[in-house]
Amino acid sequence: MLNVGKHTHVEILEKLPSISKQIQEKIDNFGDDENPISIGNLGDIISKHSIWQKRFPRVEPFYAVKCNDVEPVIRILADMGLSFDCASKIEIQKILELGVGPSKIIYANTNKPLSFIKYAADKGVSMMTFDCEDELIKIKKGYPDAKLVLRISPQSNYKVKLDLGKKFGCHPMHTSKLLEMAMKLKLDVIGVSFHVGHGCLETGAFAAAIEQSRKVFDIGLAMGFDMHLLDIGGGFPGEKIQNVETNITFEGIAEVANKALDDYFPEKDVRIIAEPGQYYVSSAFTVAVNIITKKTCTDKEILAPDLDLLSKPTERNEPVRVYYVNDGIYGCFLLCLTDPGCFVPSHFKDTDAELYTSTIWGPTCDSLDLVIDNVKLPELTSGDWIFFKDMGAYSFATASSFNSMPKIKEYFICEKRLWEQVYNANSSEHSCKIEQNE
Numbered sequence: 001m002l003n004v005g006k007h008t009h010v011e012i013l014e015k016l017p018s019i020s021k022q023i024q025e026k027i028d029n030f031g032d033d034e035n036p037i038s039i040g041n042l043g044d045i046i047s048k049h050s051i052w053q054k055r056f057p058r059v060e061p062f063y064a065v066k067c068n069d070v071e072p073v074i075r076i077l078a079d080m081g082l083s084f085d086c087a088s089k090i091e092i093q094k095i096l097e098l099g100v101g102p103s104k105i106i107y108a109n110t111n112k113p114l115s116f117i118k119y120a121a122d123k124g125v126s127m128m129t130f131d132c133e134d135e136l137i138k139i140k141k142g143y144p145d146a147k148l149v150l151r152i153s154p155q156s157n158y159k160v161k162l163d164l165g166k167k168f169g170c171h172p173m174h175t176s177k178l179l180e181m182a183m184k185l186k187l188d189v190i191g192v193s194f195h196v197g198h199g200c201l202e203t204g205a206f207a208a209a210i211e212q213s214r215k216v217f218d219i220g221l222a223m224g225f226d227m228h229l230l231d232i233g234g235g236f237p238g239e240k241i242q243n244v245e246t247n248i249t250f251e252g253i254a255e256v257a258n259k260a261l262d263d264y265f266p267e268k269d270v271r272i273i274a275e276p277g278q279y280y281v282s283s284a285f286t287v288a289v290n291i292i293t294k295k296t297c298t299d300k301e302i303l304a305p306d307l308d309l310l311s312k313p314t315e316r317n318e319p320v321r322v323y324y325v326n327d328g329i330y331g332c333f334l335l336c337l338t339d340p341g342c343f344v345p346s347h348f349k350d351t352d353a354e355l356y357t358s359t360i361w362g363p364t365c366d367s368l369d370l371v372i373d374n375v376k377l378p379e380l381t382s383g384d385w386i387f388f389k390d391m392g393a394y395s396f397a398t399a400s401s402f403n404s405m406p407k408i409k410e411y412f413i414c415e416k417r418l419w420e421q422v423y424n425a426n427s428s429e430h431s432c433k434i435e436q437n438e
């Protein structure tokens, strides 16, 4: 067992047991406590980084801290030499406190309070994004020497689950005007960025955005800016359970994006960076929840939202099993609101157990708090546990204290051979960061 940070332990194991065995072991040691639990496999994050380096040799990852900022995650990423995308003063502070230098941070929020800009100036975090005139005026006041990256909103019809372009980014048509204003203010624009959106469903979105970035890049060069950076944002999938709707993979995106980079940015002195969040952490985390209450509903009493189940009989005309579990959208399952069915439950019953149409609700007194509707599960009872894989992204980072439900209990594990890829077994090099447990 090793200590990471102030309160967190990492269990280093020769070989990892199956995830259901790991959860079972934690639950067995719980006693009467039924808090939801999470198991974070840091080895998974180490492997993801190796894959990134292999598939994206030209693209430097700046991990998007907002996605999952638990200390063992950001620490291991820092120790592997990653850079970081920060969205606020506190995120910058957290990353600097790990000993990461300011040049390894991009402040990639296009809406920055003036005091945060001044904080970035004070700490020397010079790279930051902008997408409008007002932001340029604030930056001129707070950090006139900042290195600016113009975020565009790529225009295409490629499908994504959550389009960020509605809220962020300058329409490519308006970029000249914005760059002229930056020139007038004597600000230093060094490049272009975009984010294709969360849950990119078509690899072509990256190629289109890279092509549009090139046009903006050239406008900047023609105006006399020293354009030398392209930031291809986030949106790279990180789940183990592949998206069956599209079959889109990280490898598929990398192939398309690499080709577009070679086509549109062949110059080797253009620095290419990205802001992956979910890619690094989704598959590393599993969350287990406990069933508080079960109902078996045979008629229109069933409380289910899109209530397909109300109007249509279930396949076999059977009663629907309704479970209330101890974590929901106000805890780790916020993504269920925007992407229903994104987390699929697993159980500890026999694999050949009969399955029933079921609905899973979260624990709060709010009817928005639905984890999943119309899913097949064996017969479960209150006190039973179920678990969800691929829970590392936008889960712990977005959890609230609504209804003051118990906080999730966090565990961290790592396979020894992967741990030793980052921390030499006999070296004291990292002893200030990772201390042997007494």
Ligand SMILES: Cc1ncc(COP(=O)(O)O)c(C=O)c1O
Pocket (backbone or CB within 6 Å): 064, 066, 067, 085, 108, 109, 195, 197, 198, 199, 233, 234, 235, 236, 275, 276, 277, 278, 279, 393
């Ligand atoms: C500016 C920016 N960069 C990167 C990310 C990370 O995106 P993803 O987790 O889809 O890789 C986000 C997510 O909201 C973002 O807003």
